Amino acid sequence: MNEILEKKSLAQGITLIKIKNELIARKALPGQFVVIRLKEESERIPLTLQDYDPQRGIINIVFQIVGKSTKELDLLKEGDTIMDVVGPLGKPTEIEKFGTVVCIGGGVGTPEIYPVARGLRESGNYVVSIIGARSRDLLIMEEEMKAVSDELHVTTDDGSYGRKGFVTDALKELIDKGKKIDRVFAVGPVVMMRAVSETTRPYKIKTLVSLNPIMLDGTGMCGVCRVEVGGETKFACVDGPEFDGHLVNYDLLLKRLNTYLKQEKESMELFERSCKGGCHG
């Protein structure tokens, strides 16, 4: 259980791992996530399911190395096991036939939007996907997204590939061209999800975003993942992680995400010091 069957680097600092877990693979649905703990004393980290194979009992995760825990995860090799993988958690994405939908993925949001786009296409929607990255070398999963979309638009901030600009520029262009859009789904950095929500707000296009507050238990018990949506407190792990993007209090979310920056930096420095000459992926 939880053996790493495959590990692949998708881009600088972004890794895909395939983990053996029959139970989760059998139950997983688009939009859901797992909470993993590498060993007894490790912290818990929530990661979205990029894909799942119920027949072979395998789940896929794509993660960005941002701090101590994701660095430690990246040090594991094929054949190693992860102590706990809990899930599938969170409410699955509401998938039905809406008409024309736009699926937007920014950075490591792209692997997260992939099963959503696939599910929406399988349900008969016309799927327009927009994926973006800072530059060409950080762009991931283009082929996979092409395979599950009727149209794919690619943006890079620096113009090194696709359309120069942000995913919101491509979205605005579609709206300005008069494309009728029934629903937008966006996953990526908080600032990106806020910008997407502001782009669609004047047009009243329903927009779903997947929130990423700090989480601990992932089961609605600890209260750490609370977010404000439509003036009400919600727990992202059990009420979400998907919410109506026009109702999210993004300022509060950003503030809460930055609460432990000092401790996270210290923890990474300690880890790197303890690793000197010893830890290799």
Ligand SMILES: Cc1cc2nc3c(=O)[nH]c(=O)nc-3n(C[C@H](O)[C@H](O)[C@H](O)COP(=O)(O)OP(=O)(O)OC[C@H]3O[C@@H](n4cnc5c(N)ncnc54)[C@H](O)[C@@H]3O)c2cc1C
């Ligand atoms: C529902 C959900 C799904 C996610 N899916 C993915 C994914 O598919 N791929 C991916 O790369 N990342 C994903 N994340 C973010 C991922 O959990 C964090 O990047 C990770 O926990 C960072 O841990 P760290 O110790 O390496 O970094 P740290 O140095 O501890 O933190 C770096 C930043 O990561 C965030 N973070 C830290 N701890 C947590 C935590 N327990 N919960 C949430 N955010 C945290 C904070 O914003 C923090 O500033 C998801 C987060 C949530 C809530």
Ligand code: FES
């Ligand atoms: S992570 Fe504990 S309540 Fe959501």
